[in-house]
Amino acid sequence: MTGAQSETVKQTLGDARLQLAIYSATNRLMTHRAGAIHQDRLPDYQQLRTEANLLKKHTIDHLDYYLELFEKNVAAHGGKVVYCSDSQEVADFVLSLARERGAHLIVKSKSMTTEEIHFNERLEKHQLEAVETDLGEYILQLAHQRPYHIVAPALHLTRYDVAEIFRKNLGVESEVVIEKQTAIARVALREKFLKADIGVTGANFLVADSGAVVVVENEGNARLTSSAPKIHIAVAGIEKLIPRAQDLGVFLTLLGRSATGQPLTVYTSFLSGPRQSGEIDGPDEFYVVLLDNGRTKLLADPEKRQSLYCIRCGACLNHCPVYRKIGGHNYPWVYSGPIGAIITPQFHGVLKDPWLPFASSLCGACAEVCPVKIDIPKLLLKLRSEVTEAKRREGVGGVERLAFQMWAWLMTHPRIYLALARMSGWFAPLLPKVGPLEKWASQREIPKPAKTSFHQWWRARAENK
């Protein structure tokens, strides 16, 4: 970690209020999930996970086929698929469409993909207002902050923070009652929904056999975003595909329960195009932006490709003891927690944040709860070896490598290792507390080396027989 990164981690750890907020939010989500997937309520849970994993594997392994099938079906229902290689292409597409249609106001529902590509910032440069409509995201947009958690983006803020954010940005009097704060947002955003020219949503799933986009939510803002403006654009990574509408039985059953413990979220929208003839309302134009932005890089590695199975439920974050201590803002990218730890190095290169795959005790809680069975610990271990390899090629990290080479030599030369270990017992208490020893001692007492090792005890016992 950089010095700055270490500092903010320490600050987070020392902030008792924030620790409590992170702890209680994740605890609540964990408890609800546990209830929803319990034997009594979902006896097929493990089977469903296996099916979801196999469905995702099949889709990802044949992704080009399903992309083309999806595209064909979107077109058949009057919509259009737009492939975008990177963030700028998405912005360019939206900007040119907006220009052509004379559009000025965009409403957006929650989409991690749009966070990933800095969608709002890119549009703002060209005087196109993009308003977040998910309550948590709306608050964050006003405060110029990024999401703290995939599912609960504003979990780090208090009602007093929100009151201040609303007061500063909306010109309202400071209001600390949460229900009233919600009402303030409802009124402010209702106006935007009804005036907006374009609605931009994400997509939880892209259904290949239907050319449809599935969006799940609890507030209703995604429904309004996709139904009120004349143009609906859904932005999604290419990995969001699933083969058939009927596969939603497996995925929707797992998604809500894993994320928040809800068997179904309040609204599940299955949107397959502009309004059909006779339909009274709905958009006139329907676009699905399929984003690469580096996903094809992840696709190329057969072992790490499973990172693309993720359905963004957030369960791994909630169960990760490291996330629960450092929170979402201490991860270098918009995707935090265990999933963030495995995809960030793959998108950005392992040497950009070389510490990230190591910021885990490999406890495996994430893999246990992942609804699509991504083997996160295995991928973290793989990434760790890629980091050391990359460091070796760059000619850095030599000290640690040398230490492990010496260690390996000692461990394969037992007599010398044991002799050294015997001697270390004598001078261990005199060792200066530097390096790893200092780090250990910063948190805990140091264990004393035993007076007699097991090796010595065994030899003595054998000699005495």
Place this chain on the structure above:
Amino acid sequence: MKKVSLFVTCIVDQLFPQVGIAMTQVLERLGYAVDFPDAQTCCAQPAFNSGYRAEAAKVARHFLDTFHDSEYIVVPSGSCTAMISHHYADIFEGDQKMLEQARGMGPRVWEFSRFLTEVAGVEDVGARFDGVVTYHDSCHALRELHIKDGPRRLLANVQGLTLREMEAAEECCGFGGTFSVKFPEVSGGMARGKIESILKTEAGTVVSIDSSCLMQLQGVMDRAKLPIRTLHLAEVLAAR
């Protein structure tokens, strides 16, 4: 007489030999002839977890050579056992010959409590330990080896022992090998969260099947001057 080989692990050998001694006592009381291949050093986990697969391969090879002739290898650690049975395949990826050796080794390595319940077929070793104990599920044992009930059944049969479950039994203690020194504040924070849960049980002793977890917890508890001690399951089972 049935024979078993001990792989005590590097940490037990140098820091907690009493665990190895206790394990020997329990096994001998059960009628096993215990041997200790003394060329043994380490399972290679520290190098593997730190991303040094080539170095790990050397040490793993040494382990395989050392225990080449052992039919049953008993290990007082879930993480070391899982390293051998689950991760040697990753270390030797691409090397058919070594992969075969590693695969042959997997079924012969037994975490201590699992050896007792599934090979020796015992749940009562005639132990006596007075006190309130709480059990910590070490992560590799729980999630990679699926060891959860065995140690609890063994503890339940210890005379005088009261087992009180902590809420956070399955939460990571924060050790994670080099994680504990690469991210000491987070590691310490995780331990302290665990200790809060331990305190609620009012247990005087924390028991686990992994000495690394116990070392982490004891270190943090000692820093906080808490009078709670840690014991490996083997030590409790050897107590009379």
Place this chain on the structure above:
Amino acid sequence: MNSREQILGNVRQALKRAAGQIPTTLAAPRLRIPLSDRNLYTTLFGQNLEKLAGKCIFVREPGEVVPALAELLQGKRAVASNAPFLATCGITALSEVESGFTDREQLRAACAVAEVGITSADYALAETGTLVLLSSPQEARMISLLPPMHIAVFPRARMLANLDELLAVLPNPAEQTSSMVLITGPSRTADIEQILVRGVHGPGEICAVIVG
């Protein structure tokens, strides 16, 4: 090379697949439809909707719907959809209910000031207390979305067991509609301090009337 070609090309290269290569066969979807007594479904639906703070009213005949809703509708402006079943139940004949909209802008204006939106439902899912609405000339999207209260009136025969049964009955919704929405309870959020608040953007009150 445009982005489409580039991306598809990258995908094929990454997967070592040729263009047009047919995928391996995928197992048929396994739909899990419980084999329970269908007569219990409406009761189960009601229980599940009520758990989410929704209301559920059961009536025998279409003629009983209006009296059953009298209290809820008392003094409130309402917009109703063009679903024939609502006419059958006498909803559209009520003086405080506007219906028969075919123009998008007029409908939206009415919904924006209405206090109640009344629709039918194409299906209902007992296991989760869910209403299923397909957008059509009979059912517009805004009616169940803009007003702060949503009432759905439908015949008991449209009740299904669960999502899997809906997918069995309707394997290709895209052929029928541009929008199928599953509504499970009132709009809600817990974004601020994890405290639950209802009626964020969608209706905060929801009532199902099951007839038959």
